[in-house]
Amino acid sequence: MDPTLQAIISAIASFILLSLIFTFIYFLCHTTSKHHHQTPPRRRTRSIQTTPNPSFFSITESQLFDPSLKQIQMLDLVNATRNFSPDLIVGDGGFGLVYKATLSTGATVAVKKLSADAFQGYREFRAEMETLGKIKHDNIVEFFGYCATGSDRILIYEFIEKGSLDQWLYDMSSTGDMSSLRLPLSWGTRVNIIKGVANGLAYMHNLERAIIHRDIKASNVLLDEGFKAHIADFGLARRIEGSHLHVSTQVAGTMGYMPPEYVYGATAATVMGDVYSFGILMFEIATCRRPNWPIKSESGKEIRMVEWAIKMVSEKREMKMLDASVLKDDLKEKEVLEFFRIATLCTNESPKYRPRMNEVVKLLNQIQDETTT
Structure with a gap:
C-alpha cells in the first residue's frame, strides 16, 4: 500500500477512536452528574453537644435540658428589660451583657444575654445550665431560669444588690446618690x-x-x-x-x-x-x-x-x-x-x-x- 495513503488511514482511525473515547467520557460524566442531582439530600441530625454553630440553637432543643430548669419566655424578658435597654445594663462580661430587670412576678433579677456569634458563649451557656442550674447554696448565686430562642441564649439569676x-x-466612686x-x-x-x-x-x-x-x-x-x-x-x-x-x-x-x-x-x-x-x-x-x-x-x-x-x-x-x-x-x-x-x-x-x-x-x-x- 502506498505509504501516504497508509498514513491518512491511520490518522482517520486515530481521530475516530479519540472521538469515541471523549464521547464515552462525556456521557459517563453527564449521567453521574444527573444522578447526583436527583439523589435526595440526606437528613441531617443535630445534637446540642456537638453542633459547632450556636445559631442552630432552637426552642425544640430546649426540650433536651433538665425539665426542672425553668424556661422563661422571650416576650417576658423583652418587657422586663424594656427591650434590652442600654439604661438597664449593669455588667459587661466576656461573652455578653447583664441587665437588671423586674419580672412580671415582681422578682428583681439579673439577665445575662450571651453574644449570639460567640461559640464560647454557647459553651458558657451549657456550662451554667449543667452546674449552677442544679445546685443551691447560700454563698452561690441563685439560678432563676433560661431562655433559648433561635440564636438567643439568655440566663436569669437573682439580682445581687451591691455588685462585685x-x-x-x-x-x-459614687453613682450620684450618697447612699450608694x-x-x-x-x-x-x-x-x-x-x-x-x-x-x-x-x-x-x-x-x-x-x-x-x-x-x-x-x-x-x-x-x-x-x-x-x-x-x-x-x-x-x-x-x-x-x-x-x-x-x-x-x-x-x-x-x-x-x-x-x-x-x-x-x-x-x-x-x-x-x-x-x-x-x-x-x-x-x-x-x-x-x-x-x-x-x-x-x-x-x-x-x-x-x-x-x-x-x-x-x-x-x-x-x-x-x-x-x-x-x-x-x-x-x-x-x-x-x-x-x-x-x-x-x-x-x-x-x-x-x-x-x-x-x-x-x-x-x-x-x-x-x-x-
Whole structure:
C-alpha cells in the first residue's frame, strides 16, 4: 500500500477512536452528574453537644435540658428589660451583657444575654445550665431560669444588690446618690466575705459529682445587702467524678489567679486549682493589690503579686501588707497573721500540698468565731 495513503488511514482511525473515547467520557460524566442531582439530600441530625454553630440553637432543643430548669419566655424578658435597654445594663462580661430587670412576678433579677456569634458563649451557656442550674447554696448565686430562642441564649439569676467584690476593692466612686457611696471594706467584712467564698467552694467540691469553678476571682464574687458573698459566673465550671479532675485541651481561668500547673500546660483541672485561686483572692482582699499587676520589689525588680505576698509573709511583714484603707484600731495581729498563713497554704506551688476547701473552712472559722463588720 502506498505509504501516504497508509498514513491518512491511520490518522482517520486515530481521530475516530479519540472521538469515541471523549464521547464515552462525556456521557459517563453527564449521567453521574444527573444522578447526583436527583439523589435526595440526606437528613441531617443535630445534637446540642456537638453542633459547632450556636445559631442552630432552637426552642425544640430546649426540650433536651433538665425539665426542672425553668424556661422563661422571650416576650417576658423583652418587657422586663424594656427591650434590652442600654439604661438597664449593669455588667459587661466576656461573652455578653447583664441587665437588671423586674419580672412580671415582681422578682428583681439579673439577665445575662450571651453574644449570639460567640461559640464560647454557647459553651458558657451549657456550662451554667449543667452546674449552677442544679445546685443551691447560700454563698452561690441563685439560678432563676433560661431562655433559648433561635440564636438567643439568655440566663436569669437573682439580682445581687451591691455588685462585685472587685468594685468594692477598687472602685470607690459614687453613682450620684450618697447612699450608694462605696466606703472601704472593714477587716471584719473582708474576713466574712472570704469565709462565704470558702463555704461555697467547699460545698461545690464535696458534691457527689464535684464542681470545679475554674475562674475564682474578685469580679466573680457578688455581695448582697449584708455583704454576704455569692460565687457567680459558672461559664467555665465543670462537673467531675471520681478523682475530682477534668481533662481539658484548653487553659481556663484568669491570669494572676490561675494555678501554676495550668499555666505550665497541665491538661487536668482539679479542685486544687480552685484552692490556689482562692488563696490568691485571700491575698487580694487583704492587700487590695490586683493579682495580674506586677509589683516592684525593693530591689527594683517587677514580680508577681503572689511572689511578693509570700516573700512578705516569710519575712513576717504581714501587717505592712494590709490595705492602707483598713482601720487598724480594732485589728488583732494574731488574726491577720493566721489569715495570711492560710492564704500561703492555699497558694503552694504543688497542688498536693494545698489544703482542701473543707479544711480551709475550718481554719478560717478558727480565726474568729464571729467577725463583725
